[in-house]
Amino acid sequence: MHIGRRQFMAGLAGTAFIGSLGRLNAQSVSLSVPWMGWPEEQVRPLMAAFENESGVAIAEERLPIVELFKTLEVRLQARNETPDVYLVDGPLTASYAARGHLLDLGELMAGERDRFVPTTLVQGTYNDTLYAMPLGTSSQLLFYNKKLFAEAGLPEPSADPAARMTWEDLVPLARDLTRPDSSQFGFAFENINPYQLLAVPQSWGAEVIGPDGLTAAGYVDGEAMVEAMSWYQALFQTHKVGPVGTFQTGVTQEMFGSGKLAMMVGGTWNLVGLNKFQDLDFGVAPHPYFAKGKPVTPTGSWHVGINPRTAHMDEATAFVKWLSTRDAMDLWFELRQYPPALKQIWEERADTTFVDPAWAIVRHELAETATPRPATPGYREYEEFLRTAMQDIQTGADVRDTLARAAQNIDREMRKYR
Amino acid sequence: MISSRWTPYLFLAPALAGLLVFKLVPIAVAVGGSLTGMSLMGDLRFAGLENFEYLFTDPEFWSSLKITLLFNLIINPLQLAVAFALALLVFQPMPGLWFFRTLLVLPMAVSTGISAVLFGLFLDGNLGPLNGFLEWIGIGAQPFHRSQEQALATLIGIATWKGAGYWMLFLLAGLYSIPASVHEAARIDGASAWQRFRYVTLPMMRKPMAFVLVADTAINFLFFAPVYILTSGGPSGATSVLMFQAYRAAFTFSDIGRSLAISTILLAILVVIVVLEFRLLRAPEEERS
Numbered sequence: 128m129h130i131g132r133r134q135f136m137a138g139l140a141g142t143a144f145i146g147s148l149g150r151l152n153a154q155s156v157s158l159s160v161p162w163m164g165w166p167e168e169q170v171r172p173l174m175a176a177f178e179n180e181s182g183v184a185i186a187e188e189r190l191p192i193v194e195l196f197k198t199l200e201v202r203l204q205a206r207n208e209t210p211d212v213y214l215v216d217g218p219l220t221a222s223y224a225a226r227g228h229l230l231d232l233g234e235l236m237a238g239e240r241d242r243f244v245p246t247t248l249v250q251g252t253y254n255d256t257l258y259a260m261p262l263g264t265s266s267q268l269l270f271y272n273k274k275l276f277a278e279a280g281l282p283e284p285s286a287d288p289a290a291r292m293t294w295e296d297l298v299p300l301a302r303d304l305t306r307p308d309s310s311q312f313g314f315a316f317e318n319i320n321p322y323q324l325l326a327v328p329q330s331w332g333a334e335v336i337g338p339d340g341l342t343a344a345g346y347v348d349g350e351a352m353v354e355a356m357s358w359y360q361a362l363f364q365t366h367k368v369g370p371v372g373t374f375q376t377g378v379t380q381e382m383f384g385s386g387k388l389a390m391m392v393g394g395t396w397n398l399v400g401l402n403k404f405q406d407l408d409f410g411v412a413p414h415p416y417f418a419k420g421k422p423v424t425p426t427g428s429w430h431v432g433i434n435p436r437t438a439h440m441d442e443a444t445a446f447v448k449w450l451s452t453r454d455a456m457d458l459w460f461e462l463r464q465y466p467p468a469l470k471q472i473w474e475e476r477a478d479t480t481f482v483d484p485a486w487a488i489v490r491h492e493l494a495e496t497a498t499p500r501p502a503t504p505g506y507r508e509y510e511e512f513l514r515t516a517m518q519d520i521q522t523g524a525d526v527r528d529t530l531a532r533a534a535q536n537i538d539r540e541m542r543k544y545r
Numbered sequence: 546m547i548s549s550r551w552t553p554y555l556f557l558a559p560a561l562a563g564l565l566v567f568k569l570v571p572i573a574v575a576v577g578g579s580l581t582g583m584s585l586m587g588d589l590r591f592a593g594l595e596n597f598e599y600l601f602t603d604p605e606f607w608s609s610l611k612i613t614l615l616f617n618l619i620i621n622p623l624q625l626a627v628a629f630a631l632a633l634l635v636f637q638p639m640p641g642l643w644f645f646r647t648l649l650v651l652p653m654a655v656s657t658g659i660s661a662v663l664f665g666l667f668l669d670g671n672l673g674p675l676n677g678f679l680e681w682i683g684i685g686a687q688p689f690h691r692s693q694e695q696a697l698a699t700l701i702g703i704a705t706w707k708g709a710g711y712w713m714l715f716l717l718a719g720l721y722s723i724p725a726s727v728h729e730a731a732r733i734d735g736a737s738a739w740q741r742f743r744y745v746t747l748p749m750m751r752k753p754m755a756f757v758l759v760a761d762t763a764i765n766f767l768f769f770a771p772v773y774i775l776t777s778g779g780p781s782g783a784t785s786v787l788m789f790q791a792y793r794a795a796f797t798f799s800d801i802g803r804s805l806a807i808s809t810i811l812l813a814i815l816v817v818i819v820v821l822e823f824r825l826l827r828a829p830e831e832e833r834s
Contacts, residue, residue: 197796204799206587226585228639310671372670372691511797515779522691524781537607540798544584 156442157184158211161198163429164189169462176458177449183442192320192376194509203228208438212446215259217250217427218499218506225504225544229258230433235444236260239451245467250499251430259430260451263465266497267323267392268490269412270346272403275311275389279303284412286484288491293418294330294358297390301368304389311386313368317393318376319515319521320498324359324424329423329498330416331355340503341544347513348530356517357416357526363524374518383409398485399464411485414492426497428465430432466493510538572812573597578805589744596806605782606790606807612697613766613787613811617818620701621762627705628712628757629750635713636720649710650697657707661774665690688774696783700771712757720746755826759819767814787811 148217162170167189174185190198195214202210203223215223240248243261251259269284269292277285281303284292292300299439301313316323325335333351336343343371346352363369370388373379383389384404391397393415401407416422431450437443449455456469460476466489467473473481480486501510516533520526554561582592600606635646652660667675668689676686690699723746731741769788772778778785778793787807795804 143566200799201796224582227587370671370690510800511793515777518777519693519780522780524693529781532605539603539605540800543800 135466142429155182155184156439157186158439158442158446159209160185160187160446161195161202161210161213162187162189163195163214164191164261173455173459175452176455177446180449181442181445182438183439183446185446187510190414200507203434206436208434208436210434211437211439211443212431212433215251215260215430215432217259217261217430218502218510219343220251220259220430220432221253221502221504222507223432224253224256228432228434229253230437230444232257232260232447235448236451238479242451242470243468244299244470244473246426246493246497246499247428248485250427250502251308253504259432260447261428261430261468262450262456262459263428263468264430264493264497265394265426266467266492267317267394267414268397268485268488269390270383270393270397270409271390272383272386272388273408273410275304275386276326279389283410286410286412287489288413288488290496291422292414292415294327295418296416297415298362298366298368301362301390305368307367312370312382312388314390315369315373315379315382315388315392317379317391317397319374319514319517321517322427323392324517325500325513326414326423326425326498327359328352328355330420331358332420336501336503336509340501341505342533343509343534345534347516347534347537348527348533353527356520356530359517360520360523360526363521369521371522372391374521383407395464395489396486398483399462411488413488414496422496423498424479424492424496425500426493427499428468471534503541504544505537505541509537512536567738575805575812578801579809580802581805582802583799592802596802599811600803600806600810605785608782609785609787609790610784612783614788614814616697616701616768617762617801618824619764620704620765620768621758623701624705624708624712624761624765625754625758627709629716629754631709631713632716632720636717649713652707653711657770658774660703660707664699664771665775669697688785691780693780693783696780697823700768700775700784703771703775704765704768708761712761712763715757716750716753719750722753723749749755749781751826755823758826762822763815764816766811766818 139238148289170187170189174187178184187362188198196216196219199210203226206227215229220229224378224505232251233256247261247264248257251257251261271284273283281300297314304313305311328351331351331354333349333355334346335352336346363371370379370382371381376393377444379388379391380393380400383391383393384401384407386407398411401409409500414422415423431447433440433443433447451469453471456467456472457475460467460469462471466475481490500506501509512533516529519529548589566830579596580592580594581589582595583589613642631649650769655663667673668687670676670686670688670691680686682725690696727749728741729744731745736744767788768786771790772784772789773792776784788811791804791807791811794800794807
């Protein structure tokens with residue numbers, strides 16, 4: 128077939144048109160969103176709901192907790208346009224904001240602040256400016272396996288915060304529930320993160336950081352901290368009631384779910400997370416405390432922040448704004464059950480979800496015993512060294528030396544904030 | 546026409562460009578970067594020797610340096626010895642030789658990361674099969690990488706499992722390059738098996754051994770992945786090699802200056818040690834020349 132000049136030009140124009148359609152399609156925005164490595168079914172539905180409503184695609188990356196922090200650190204320090212929106216651990220707000228990695232959300236959230244439970248806004252705020260929108264808060268409970276308690280002929284712990292168990296009472300109980308012959312342990316914390324373990328020295332009466340928020344020496348290695356962490360070490364090394372070397376949330380949950388662990392201090396996310404273990408019948412009780420000290424429970428949670436250098440500012444702000452809506456927050460609660468950040472969710476679910484005794488305990492803890500992690504721009508460094516120290520202490524390292532070393536390392540890294 | 550004087554350089558140009566871009570420039574950037582500091586907002590400033598001064602007064606750095614040197618002092622001769630022993634073993638003709646050779650080089654096919662994860666499971670205190678076995682034969686469970694005393698040795702073991710087969714290949718090639726006539730002559734002269742090994746094989750293996758030792762040292766000074774995956778430098782800093790410190794400074798604490806200062810020191814130590822190793826293994830006739 129002979130192609131004339133006219134046909135050729137028409138063909139060219141047609142090709143160019145189809146090509147431009149392709150480009151138009153490629154231009155539809157996709158937001159890069161590093162997220163926690165929670166199970167896909169607890170993450171994707173939230174993203175999909177926004178995608179359906181806005182037409183903006185969310186490319187979430189689900190990363191294990193330690194990897195999430197490292198990935199964010201590398202990408203943010205490159206100071207370019209990615210990520211667009213990212214998950215901020217409450218106490219890291221100051222660290223990111225001080226280095227210019229968070230967009231001031233004051234304007235975006237103007238008029239919205241009253242909708243939030245006030246304490247949840249505190250950790251997203253730095254220098255009186257809101258930088259990170261709270262997705263929820265958190266609390267920890269003592270989960271116990273009812274079947275293992277019945278088999279050992281032991282009474283179940285009380286769910287009444289007024290009759291809260293002491294750590295002193297828990298140890299003999301954990302011993303009775305430990306069966307080395309069948310690899311069954313009596314008690315463990317869900318992980319070794321300072322978020323969870325700082326409640327131990329704090330209940331003992333320890334100050335875990337200096338009043339300036341930048342001094343570790345004398346606090347991280349202070350006498351009360353050494354005593355409390357020696358108690359923690361004894362759980363594993365002397366009483367041998369916990370699995371040594373088990374540091375990760377997933378492994379501990381698996382052990383508890385499969386009946387290899389009788390008691391576990393863990394977050395409210397387990398209320399839905401443990402459903403996958405069909406043979407498990409568990410109960411919950413308030414977080415234990417030291418008889419000589421006071422009840423202390425961990426709190427604080429994930430927030431969402433915007434990279435001020437994002438190339439998709441409109442879409443990024445729309446996403447965060449959408450996450451703060453009642454519908455998004457309710458869906459998020461449904462998926463992972465962090466204590467809600469919005470007052471409305473607490474009210475709406477007051478007669479349904481929150482009548483559960485577990486939530487009665489959580490409400491009490493959030494009002495009475497919840498103690499946030501230290502407010503310091505150096506929380507990243509503080510947490511990293513303390514986490515390593517807690518691992519070492521659990522596996523049998525000298526408590527005093529380990530904490531002294533951690534304090535020295537933290538103080539070295541804090542110098543850039545002084 | 547280009548003068549013939551330049552022709553060799555022209556042929557070398559692509560390789561030289563590669564050397565420049567992939568080796569010399571990064572080294573210059575690292576050394577230059579070690580003299581800088583970064584403000585909280587990301588502004589770079591010239592810091593002179595501040596990073597080095599700070600390192601030299603930091604006990605964590607000295608302890609890490611000590612561990613790196615100790616690690617290398619053990620692992621390099623060990624890997625060379627094991628690789629040489631394996632090479633001698635599979636050099637002898639025997640039935641099914643191909644099977645044993647394959648078995649020995651198989652760890653090469655497993656990536657470092659995967660092998661670290663696998664060993665993590667294998668040596669785990671609660672679920673690991675090795676501890677089950679040790680208990681069964683009455684030795685009792687060992688903490689391995691979870692104990693301050695055993696962690697470094699465990700990592701050395703894992704790295705040797707992974708590396709020995711690879712280095713064996715070079716030494717095996719070296720063994721094949723020794724002319725049979727030399728051995729034959731020694732045999733006719735009445736040399737025993739030990740004497741043939743000591744006075745023929747060993748001296749003729751100097752060059753391949755020097756290569757393996759130097760290349761192995763260069764790799765082991767940069768040993769990192771198993772530390773990152775299995776121990777995070779712990780317990781109590783027992784496996785905190787300099788490479789891990791450099792990584793942590795850069796990617797956890799965003800202190801690029803400190804990280805590059807550590808890398809620069811590492812590079813300097815490596816150069817000194819490699820030069821020493823070359824001298825040590827130089828053939829006597831080369832020394833005279």
